[in-house]
Amino acid sequence: MEEEQVIRMDLCSSGKEKPQSDQLAFGRTFTDHMFLMDYTDEKGWHDPRVVPYEPLTVDPSAMVFHYGQSVFEGMKAYLTAEGDVQLFRPQRNFKRMNHSNDRLCIPPIDEAFALKAVKQLVALEKDWIPEAEGTSLYIRPFIISTEPFLGVAPSSHYQFIIILSPVGAYYKEGINPIKIAVENDYVRTVAGGTGEAKTGGNYAASLKAQEMAEEGIAQVLWLDGVERKYIEEVGSMNVFFKINGKVVTPALNGSILEGVTRNSVIQLLKHWNVPIEERKISMDEVYQAHKEGTLEEAFGAGTAAVISPIGELVSHHEHLEINSGQTGATAKRLYDTLTGIQYGKIQDPFDWVEKVEDIRQGTLRASG
Amino acid sequence: MEEEQVIRMDLCSSGKEKPQSDQLAFGRTFTDHMFLMDYTDEKGWHDPRVVPYEPLTVDPSAMVFHYGQSVFEGMKAYLTAEGDVQLFRPQRNFKRMNHSNDRLCIPPIDEAFALKAVKQLVALEKDWIPEAEGTSLYIRPFIISTEPFLGVAPSSHYQFIIILSPVGAYYKEGINPIKIAVENDYVRTVAGGTGEAKTGGNYAASLKAQEMAEEGIAQVLWLDGVERKYIEEVGSMNVFFKINGKVVTPALNGSILEGVTRNSVIQLLKHWNVPIEERKISMDEVYQAHKEGTLEEAFGAGTAAVISPIGELVSHHEHLEINSGQTGATAKRLYDTLTGIQYGKIQDPFDWVEKVEDIRQGTLRASG
Numbered sequence: 001m002e003e004e005q006v007i008r009m010d011l012c013s014s015g016k017e018k019p020q021s022d023q024l025a026f027g028r029t030f031t032d033h034m035f036l037m038d039y040t041d042e043k044g045w046h047d048p049r050v051v052p053y054e055p056l057t058v059d060p061s062a063m064v065f066h067y068g069q070s071v072f073e074g075m076k077a078y079l080t081a082e083g084d085v086q087l088f089r090p091q092r093n094f095k096r097m098n099h100s101n102d103r104l105c106i107p108p109i110d111e112a113f114a115l116k117a118v119k120q121l122v123a124l125e126k127d128w129i130p131e132a133e134g135t136s137l138y139i140r141p142f143i144i145s146t147e148p149f150l151g152v153a154p155s156s157h158y159q160f161i162i163i164l165s166p167v168g169a170y171y172k173e174g175i176n177p178i179k180i181a182v183e184n185d186y187v188r189t190v191a192g193g194t195g196e197a198k199t200g201g202n203y204a205a206s207l208k209a210q211e212m213a214e215e216g217i218a219q220v221l222w223l224d225g226v227e228r229k230y231i232e233e234v235g236s237m238n239v240f241f242k243i244n245g246k247v248v249t250p251a252l253n254g255s256i257l258e259g260v261t262r263n264s265v266i267q268l269l270k271h272w273n274v275p276i277e278e279r280k281i282s283m284d285e286v287y288q289a290h291k292e293g294t295l296e297e298a299f300g301a302g303t304a305a306v307i308s309p310i311g312e313l314v315s316h317h318e319h320l321e322i323n324s325g326q327t328g329a330t331a332k333r334l335y336d337t338l339t340g341i342q343y344g345k346i347q348d349p350f351d352w353v354e355k356v357e358d359i360r361q362g363t364l365r366a367s368g
Numbered sequence: 369m370e371e372e373q374v375i376r377m378d379l380c381s382s383g384k385e386k387p388q389s390d391q392l393a394f395g396r397t398f399t400d401h402m403f404l405m406d407y408t409d410e411k412g413w414h415d416p417r418v419v420p421y422e423p424l425t426v427d428p429s430a431m432v433f434h435y436g437q438s439v440f441e442g443m444k445a446y447l448t449a450e451g452d453v454q455l456f457r458p459q460r461n462f463k464r465m466n467h468s469n470d471r472l473c474i475p476p477i478d479e480a481f482a483l484k485a486v487k488q489l490v491a492l493e494k495d496w497i498p499e500a501e502g503t504s505l506y507i508r509p510f511i512i513s514t515e516p517f518l519g520v521a522p523s524s525h526y527q528f529i530i531i532l533s534p535v536g537a538y539y540k541e542g543i544n545p546i547k548i549a550v551e552n553d554y555v556r557t558v559a560g561g562t563g564e565a566k567t568g569g570n571y572a573a574s575l576k577a578q579e580m581a582e583e584g585i586a587q588v589l590w591l592d593g594v595e596r597k598y599i600e601e602v603g604s605m606n607v608f609f610k611i612n613g614k615v616v617t618p619a620l621n622g623s624i625l626e627g628v629t630r631n632s633v634i635q636l637l638k639h640w641n642v643p644i645e646e647r648k649i650s651m652d653e654v655y656q657a658h659k660e661g662t663l664e665e666a667f668g669a670g671t672a673a674v675i676s677p678i679g680e681l682v683s684h685h686e687h688l689e690i691n692s693g694q695t696g697a698t699a700k701r702l703y704d705t706l707t708g709i710q711y712g713k714i715q716d717p718f719d720w721v722e723k724v725e726d727i728r729q730g731t732l733r734a735s736g
Contacts, residue, residue, distance in 0.1 A: 068568025200436025201569015
């Protein structure tokens with residue numbers, strides 16, 4: 001964007017009814033407005049606007065329906081006890097979105113402008129941010145390819161869209177430990193694939209494993225696609241194991257998504273002088289540690305669930321109980337600290353929090 | 369579908385202008401009408417209808433935009449010299465669509481009903497089938513997940529849609545040999561992934577390799593994701609090599625798409641008593657054969673291009689010329705025979721052709 005862009009505001013006259021804080025599910029209710037911006041090869045990203053939340057009109061031949069050229073991000077806005085609105089490291093989400101864009105041949109967005117758009121939209125929809133413990137306003141920026149063309153080639157038209165959804169906890173179980181199954185048949189992605197991009201195809205590929213998993217399995221644990229022995233990540237989270245006092249998480253290898261929560265966990269552990277290793281870790285190592293009694297904790301880390309302790313690992317119908325099925329001290333401390341920072345309850349020593357100013361009116365300017 | 373379903377017809381009053389036969393591109397123009405059918409968990413597939421071709425209205429939170437839960441198929445309708453309309457083995461496309469549906473956790477379609485829907489739509493749009501040599505009406509059935517929900521889980525709402533596009537040749541070069549690059553960095557999919565399903569994510573993953581390929585490269589040749597040495601397929605085609613009098617094509621291994629043209633090529637070669645092997649084939653074997661002078665031909669096979677001779681293979685900036693860059697005799701014979709059968713110019717000994725009856729009016733009934 002060469003010139004300063006103004007976000008056009010086209011607001012609806014009356015809002016929808018807001019759900020009760022205690023009845024929130026994840027990702028089923030959306031706020032009154034959304035942000036949109038178009039891309040064409042000729043004009044670049046243009047016409048940023050806030051409009052009433054409504055169905056998109058997309059040509060049946062649009063590439064997103066056929067060849068999956070799309071990316072997305074996920075982050076949250078939190079309401080503090082003082083009534084302030086906070087985002088958590090949103091810059092990293094838009095940086096990652098551009099990384100995903102590169103892998104998917106989607107033109108880059110102006111990260112600073114995208115953040116301003118989020119702030120503008122969230123400020124407008126402030127009344128939609130639920131107040132109850134553990135609730136937040138989920139923010140879903142995404143890009144879809146809209147050129148009406150059936151050739152397999154990057155699209156020349158895109159839409160960048162931001163929608164908002166007031167959410168309760170991602171898992172009904174909350175911070176209680178979940179049961180995870182090691183996936184030995186299906187693969188999410190492989191080195192050279194799209195694993196480190198946040199793109200639909202990775203998630204589409206994951207549905208079958210979840211469907212095949214036994215009753216009570218919250219998510220599956222993905223192994224590498226080549227040797228089928230090294231741990232990659234859990235359904236919608238990165239994964240950590242505490243073995244003999246050290247925390248281990250799979251190193252970024254090109255097929256693992258670089259989670260914002262993952263990075264925050266690593267920084268917190270270092271800050272606390274808890275040994276943390278990013279390296280290859282095999283299921284064999286986890287089995288062995290469990291056998292020797294040194295597998296102290298396992299937990300997932302992601303925006304939706306923040307920290308999910310893993311109480312049980314299932315593989316080939318074998319059940320490994322971890323930490324007697326209880327939430328471990330490290331997982332609990334991470335959860336309390338991360339959510340504490342996010343909700344403004346404890347001090348933020350890392351400058352992770354980004355305040356959303358209370359500007360309900362006016363336009364936003366950004367230079368590109 | 370428990371009951372007989374009638375396809376509701378909602379036709380437009382005046383049609384669009386049809387493109388000149390000699391100005392047809394691939395997949396850029398669409399006919400006046402399309403077929404739609406909805407799915408909900410409660411009703412199953414319901415409300416089949418033919419309506420004017422127009423943009424779809426889809427909720428911004430629809431799963432297809434975020435998690436890529438979608439499948440598609442591709443086939444063609446051909447106009448014979450006698451004015452008859454023919455399809456080529458369409459049953460296999462809908463069988464494969466259900467195979468893709470299974471992998472993507474999409475509810476199966478009634479294959480016979482889907483075929484009747486195609487015939488009804490193609491018969492209605494008969495005037496859109498171009499007459500010039502090598503042209504046809506491309507048929508794109510696809511299914512998108514439309515539930516407005518951001519959780520990573522199979523959708524409970526889908527749309528099955530069929531759109532039609534009059535097309536010229538897929539490659540501007542026609543039956544002339546194309547240049548293919550061996551892809552050594554990026555991977556399309558891997559065993560345990562979604563490779564044998566026709567789903568958007570596989571194609572999204574392929575865009576980057578094509579973008580990075582040097583000028584003049586028509587498509588890339590994918591190697592297996594594990595050892596990076598065995599040949600899988602070409603961008604939108606299966607691939608065949610003729611080495612020392614024998615034709616070899618990669619065996620179906622779970623990560624290769626089972627092409628309808630691939631299967632037809634194998635049947636034709638067997639019918640002609642040309643040795644054909646479906647087995648693992650490494651790039652090393654191809655290099656070696658080229659060195660020894662026994663690599664006689666290479667060609668791709670797919671619905672869009674039918675047969676594409678490969679005149680040159682590029683890998684790590686090495687250029688392998690095949691058959692002096694000319695179309696080989698086997699490729700030519702396969703192309704002539706397949707297109708001959710498709711256009712009704714030669715006899716169809718395999719019962720591959722499916723006639724479309726000329727019923728412009730009336731409704732279609734099918735029992736599910």
